[in-house]
Amino acid sequence: xxxxxxxxxxxxxxxxxxxxxxxxxxxxxxxxxxxxxxxxxxxxxxxxxxxxxxxxxxxxxxxxxxxxxxxxxxxxxxxxxxxxxxxxxxxxxxxxxxxxxxxxxxxxxxxxxxxxxxxxxxxxxxxxxxxxxxxxxxxxxxxxxxxxxxxxxxxxxxxxxxxxxxxxxxxxxxxxxxxxxxxxxxxxxxxxxxxxxxxxxxxxxxxxxxxxxxxxxxxxxxxxxxxxxxxxxxxxxxxxxxxxxxxxxxxxxxxxxxxxxxxxxxxxxxxxxxxxxxxxxxxxxxxxxxxxxxxxxxxxxxxxxxxxxxxxxxxxxxxxxxxxxxxxxxxxxxxxxxxxxxxxxxxxxxxxxxxxxxxxxxxxxxxxxxxxxxxxxxxxxxxxxxxxxxxxxxxxxxxxxxxxxxxxxxxxxxxxxxxxxx
Amino acid sequence: xxxxxxxxxxxxxxxxxxxxxxxxxxxxxxxxxxxxxxxxxxxxxxxxxxxxxxxxxxxxxxxxxxxxxxxxxxxxxxxxxxxxxxxxxxxxxxxxxxxxxxxxxxxxxxxxxxxxxxxxxxxxxxxxxxxxxxxxxxxxxxxxxxxxxxxxxxxxxxxxxxxxxxxxxxxxxxxxxxxxxxxxxxxxxxxxxxxxxxxxxxxxxxxxxxxxxxxxxxxxxxxxxxxxxxxxxxxxxxxxxxxxxxxxxxxxxxxxxxxxxxxxxxxxxxxxxxxxxxxxxxxxxxxxxxxxxxxxxxxxxxxxxxxxxxxxxxxxxxxxxxxxxxxxxxxxxxxxxxxxxxxxxxxxxxxxxxxxxxxxxxxxxxxxxxxxxxxxxxxxxxxxxxxxxxxxxxxxxxxxxxxxxxxxxxxxxxxxxxxxxx
Numbered sequence: 001x002x003x004x005x006x007x008x009x010x011x012x013x014x015x016x017x018x019x020x021x022x023x024x025x026x027x028x029x030x031x032x033x034x035x036x037x038x039x040x041x042x043x044x045x046x047x048x049x050x051x052x053x054x055x056x057x058x059x060x061x062x063x064x065x066x067x068x069x070x071x072x073x074x075x076x077x078x079x080x081x082x083x084x085x086x087x088x089x090x091x092x093x094x095x096x097x098x099x100x101x102x103x104x105x106x107x108x109x110x111x112x113x114x115x116x117x118x119x120x121x122x123x124x125x126x127x128x129x130x131x132x133x134x135x136x137x138x139x140x141x142x143x144x145x146x147x148x149x150x151x152x153x154x155x156x157x158x159x160x161x162x163x164x165x166x167x168x169x170x171x172x173x174x175x176x177x178x179x180x181x182x183x184x185x186x187x188x189x190x191x192x193x194x195x196x197x198x199x200x201x202x203x204x205x206x207x208x209x210x211x212x213x214x215x216x217x218x219x220x221x222x223x224x225x226x227x228x229x230x231x232x233x234x235x236x237x238x239x240x241x242x243x244x245x246x247x248x249x250x251x252x253x254x255x256x257x258x259x260x261x262x263x264x265x266x267x268x269x270x271x272x273x274x275x276x277x278x279x280x281x282x283x284x285x286x287x288x289x290x291x292x293x294x295x296x297x298x299x300x301x302x303x304x305x306x307x308x309x310x311x312x313x314x315x316x317x318x319x320x321x322x323x324x325x326x327x328x329x330x331x332x333x334x335x336x337x338x339x340x341x342x343x344x345x346x347x348x349x350x351x352x353x354x355x356x357x358x359x360x361x362x363x364x365x366x367x368x369x370x371x372x373x374x375x376x377x378x379x380x381x382x383x384x385x386x387x388x389x390x391x392x393x394x395x396x397x398x399x400x401x402x403x404x405x406x407x408x409x410x411x412x413x414x415x416x417x418x419x420x421x422x
Numbered sequence: 423x424x425x426x427x428x429x430x431x432x433x434x435x436x437x438x439x440x441x442x443x444x445x446x447x448x449x450x451x452x453x454x455x456x457x458x459x460x461x462x463x464x465x466x467x468x469x470x471x472x473x474x475x476x477x478x479x480x481x482x483x484x485x486x487x488x489x490x491x492x493x494x495x496x497x498x499x500x501x502x503x504x505x506x507x508x509x510x511x512x513x514x515x516x517x518x519x520x521x522x523x524x525x526x527x528x529x530x531x532x533x534x535x536x537x538x539x540x541x542x543x544x545x546x547x548x549x550x551x552x553x554x555x556x557x558x559x560x561x562x563x564x565x566x567x568x569x570x571x572x573x574x575x576x577x578x579x580x581x582x583x584x585x586x587x588x589x590x591x592x593x594x595x596x597x598x599x600x601x602x603x604x605x606x607x608x609x610x611x612x613x614x615x616x617x618x619x620x621x622x623x624x625x626x627x628x629x630x631x632x633x634x635x636x637x638x639x640x641x642x643x644x645x646x647x648x649x650x651x652x653x654x655x656x657x658x659x660x661x662x663x664x665x666x667x668x669x670x671x672x673x674x675x676x677x678x679x680x681x682x683x684x685x686x687x688x689x690x691x692x693x694x695x696x697x698x699x700x701x702x703x704x705x706x707x708x709x710x711x712x713x714x715x716x717x718x719x720x721x722x723x724x725x726x727x728x729x730x731x732x733x734x735x736x737x738x739x740x741x742x743x744x745x746x747x748x749x750x751x752x753x754x755x756x757x758x759x760x761x762x763x764x765x766x767x768x769x770x771x772x773x774x775x776x777x778x779x780x781x782x783x784x785x786x787x788x789x790x791x792x793x794x795x796x797x798x799x800x801x802x803x804x805x806x807x808x809x810x811x812x813x814x815x816x817x818x819x820x821x822x823x824x825x826x827x828x829x830x831x832x833x834x835x836x837x838x839x840x841x842x843x844x
Contacts, residue, residue: 003523003747005464006508011521013528014459014535021460033798035775035805037436038443042427042554043465043540044485044510063466066486066506068544074505076498083496083505084488086428088466099433101425106435108823112805113436118465122490132464147787151806154791158798264787271788275795325425353457365569365686366693369576373697376455376580383457383534384573401530 008123008131015350020134020339023163023346024116027136027337030159034151036114036138041095043118047087049098054321056197056292058090061121088120092137093295093318093334100141100332101325110142116339128309130340137315139334141322146261148333149299149317150268156303156313156335157272157281164347165312166280169304170269172240173289174262175296175316177247180254181287185226187219193294199227200290231287240266243285265299295321301335307345313337353402354381355417358394359409361386371409375417395420430545430553437772442556442761445585445768446538449558449759452581456573458536458560463517465540469509471520476743477512478619478714483543485510510542514559515717515740515756522563522754523747532564538761550731552762559737561756563744568683570755571721571739572690578725578735578757579694579703586769587734588702591726594662594687595711597718597738599669602676603709607648609641615716621649622712653709662688665707687721717743723757729767735759775824776803777839780816781831783808793831797839817842 005011012020028038044065051059065086074083089095092115100111115137122131138155140148153170160168178199179192187195198213205213211224230250237243244262247254266283273281291300291314300316315335323329355375359368368384375382387408388394398406399420408415427433434442450460466487473481487508496505511517514537522533537559544553560577562570575592582590600621601614609617620635627635633646652672659665666684669676688705695703713722713736722738737757745751777797781790790806797804809830810816820828821842830837 001523001747001749003520005520005524006466006468009464009466011464011524012462013525014461017460017462020462032773033776033803034794035803038439039436040434040439040442042431042433044428044431044542044554046428063490063508064488065510066488066502068485070502072502074496074498074500074502078496080488080492080494080496080505083502086485088487098425098427101423102427102433103435108807110808120466132466145787147790147806150787150791154795268788268791271792325423327423351454354455365567365572366689368569369572369690370693372456373576381455381457384569385530386532 006131008125010130018351019346019348020343022348022351023343024136024339026162026346027159027339028114028116030162031114031138031155034112034138034155034158036112036155038114038116039096039099040115040117041089041092041099043088043120044086045089045095045098047084050087050090050094052094052324054293054295054324055090055094056294058121058292061123062090063088063120063122090121091119091293092117092135092336093139093293093321096137096139096141096334097318097322097325097332100322100330104326104330107141110140110148113137113139113141115139134339136337136339137334139332141332142330143333144319144331146264146268146299148331149261149265149301152315152333152335153265153269153301154272156337157276159337160303160312160342161276161280163342163345165305165342165345166277167282167306168280168312169282169284171284171286171289171302171304171311172262172265172269172299173285173287173301174258174299176258176298177251177254177262177287178290180251180258181227181230183253184230184251185223187223191217191219196290199288200292202288234285234287240283240285247285247287261299291316293318298333305345308341311338312342312345350402352381352404353383354404355383356385356398356403356406356420357382357409358385358387358406360411362411363409368409371407371414375407428553430547432552440773441768441770442765444770444773445765446558446761448584448768449581449761450536450538452584453536453560453577456534456560456577456580458534458577460536460538461518461521462537462539463511463514463521465510465542466508467511467517467520469506472509472512472516474516474746476715476717476746477516478716480512480543480714483545484512485542485544512543513541513715514539514557514758515561515715515743518559518561518563518756519740519743519747519754522744522752526748526752529563532562532570535559535561535563537561550763556761558759558761559756561754563754564752565755566741566753568686568690568721570753571683571687571723574737574755574757575687575691575723576694578759579698581759582725582734582764583698583702585764585767587727587764587767588699589704589728590702590734591704591706592691593706593708593711593724593726593733594684594691594721595707595709595723596680596684596721598680598720599673599676599684599709600712602673602680603649603652605675606652606673607645609645613639613641618712621710622714624710656707656709659707662705662707669707669709683721713738715740720755727767730763733760734764734767772824774803774826775805776826777805778807778820778825778828778842779804779831780807780809780828782833784833785831790831793829793836797829 064084269283295318296316298317302311303313317333372382486506636646691705717740718738719741720739724733725735739755794804
């Protein structure tokens with residue numbers, strides 16, 4: 001009998017959960033010091049909302065839930081879509097915007113939200129990627145200025161630092177810069193989404209692949225080449241300020257405010273970098289950062305680390321998404337940590353499991369329980385363990401499991417507490 | 423536009439989540455001192471496992487998930503069941519037994535598991551009951567003796583005490599006693615499950631209802647009356663020991679070991695009660711406790727509290743369930759706290775949100791961020807708040823939100839930190 005969890009999901013054993021809980025507590029504590037407060041939404045949302053067309057490819061990966069109370073046999077010609085009404089959330093941003101619209105009257109402005117929870121995507125299973133995984137998001141709703149971006153980035157870098165992750169590179173871009181790039185190379189507004197999807201694949205398919213796909217989409221052969229040229233010139237500038245200046249020259253269609261805001265974000269990042277240990281932080285303007293979701297409207301960012309094959313965090317500004325629910329435009333910006341990825345990279349001290357209380361079968365149960373109660377009253381953890389086999393072997397097992405001391409309860413009485421370490 | 427969460431579910435605002443997190447931390451910390459270690463399983467399980475026939479009525483309430491990759495139009499005559507392969511878990515016990523079977527080689531024996539997580543039941547929505555709710559379970563796998571029951575009950579009473587919930591009544595029963603009762607009144611083994619379902623409704627439909635339903639099921643009119651008579655005689659005994667003695671007389675078909683084990687559990691509970699504040703704990707043998715699930719095999723228990731309309735926790739022994747997955751019988755016993763219910767009853771001190779950093783729009787952003795950074799370096803939380811309206815009104819709002827002090831950042835400089843309380 002197969003006792004594995006469903007395909008693409010996993011069981012988490014005690015040592016894994018201990019690590020995850022400790023890392024989660026550090027991240028949450030760190031974010032709380034910036035004023036982000038935890039909220040929770042249900043794991044299920046109406047399918048109509050999840051299928052809004054804002055989720056990019058993720059909308060193809062939704063786990064859909066059958067309506068309740070249907071007839072056991074499906075009538076002929078019924079569309080599959082008529083049988084489902086709910087779906088498992090694929091991110092925490094779409095639920096957040098619904099939450100905000102639902103509760104705006106009870107929330108401060110700006111509202112700083114923190115969410116830690118599972119999301120689901122029915123992706124092709126692959127090494128290190130799971131169909132249920134955890135995201136750790138912070139979002140600021142109601143702050144129109146890049147104060148939001150600056151604070152979100154500083155909070156996330158601080159939180160990552162708190163779990164020992166340093167040497168992060170922040171790759172910053174702006175959807176408005178990408179739109180100006182598209183216009184400059186001759187991509188029309190109606191082809192913009194498809195252009196983003198192709199550019200987003202750059203790190204997988206390279207510029208040759210991007211050029212081929214652009215031609216396949218009906219663009220002239222020059223579009224891809226011109227695109228590569230502009231991107232290379234900007235990234236070749238060396239410093240964020242230089243890159244912004246080049247972008248201004250090469251993309252004259254871009255509004256001045258985009259440049260000012262990029263400068264402000266890099267300025268904030270350099271101040272954070274100056275306060276951090278040397279080398280803890282690098283920042284660059286990377287015009288190939290796209291982010292999959294449809295809903296971004298302004299700055300977008302990805303956090304990269306040499307030990308991680310892909311981004312450990314990402315996010316950006318989505319000024320129109322809350323308005324779709326609330327019927328009133330409210331600016332918003334957020335960043336999401338790929339929790340399952342950073343948890344493996346985090347600094348972590350395994351917990352002390354306390355006292356192992358070894359008892360033989362001959363000791364009356366109430367006596368063993370009483371002994372354990374006394375240990376716990378002193379503030380320690382006490383775990384009852386049946387005395388089995390060679391004492392030396394059993395003690396070694398207990399030590400490697402994480403217990404720091406032991407007592408032996410025998411019919412004659414109780415041994416002194418002895419350390420298992422050192 | 424309706425921005426509410428799906429029917430029967432809810433959004434949790436920051437103050438609610440803060441309370442839940444604090445209560446969760448207390449419960450988890452308390453359970454950890456008994457050696458219970460957290461595990462996690464996915465929220466989705468194979469439908470075939472969730473529909474094993476062990477989940478009682480909950481199997482009718484499963485949220486079922488559509489298979490991926492189906493044709494958009496359903497062919498005629500297809501059974502609804504062929505379109506689904508996964509379901510949202512309705513409890514944490516079925517997943518735990520799969521987890522144990524999947525990972526037994528890596529786990530200690532006995533294995534003490536703690537789980538805190540959401541479960542889903544598509545129940546008719548009603549006040550105070552939600553379709554997504556949180557359970558907090560501990561289970562001991564691999565301990566055949568009532569040491570497991572005694573420890574689970576002590577740990578749960580201690581955990582509830584840690585969040586300020588005292589005055590709990592532990593109602594203990596045993597499925598083997600229920601089976602002996604059924605045999606005594608003439609209910610055949612094949613009718614046992616249906617008999618349990620009817621008896622389980624006693625607190626809703628009373629003895630008249632129970633008698634009527636038993637007759638409807640084809641039992642003679644005497645069955646219900648005899649049943650009521652035995653139950654009343656046992657519960658009228660006054661003390662657990664007296665009740666056990668009467669049960670022994672009235673149900674001669676019951677094995678001696680059932681009585682011995684019940685005595686041991688009550689003995690353990692009286693020792694816990696003696697160590698606790700007066701009145702913190704009452705225990706009774708209640709032969710009307712049934713528990714809905716099909717999988718219980720031995721002692722079952724419910725924890726009642728005068729402030730709660732129904733049980734705040736419940737559980738029991740299920741010695742056959744792990745074996746169904748593992749192919750080898752492993753005894754197990756567990757108890758589940760209805761987290762959403764106890765969280766409202768728990769003692770809780772709202773968190774201090776720290777320093778509110780009031781800033782006007784004229785102050786450069788980097789200066790505000792810098793100021794906040796300095797507050798956080800001193801170990802405090804600092805939340806940026808735009809200066810708006812009358813200062814007195816804004817300060818009152820901040821105080822009631824939970825901030826303990828404030829500073830005002832203005833173009834001229836920064837005010838001293840002043841307390842918001844007292």
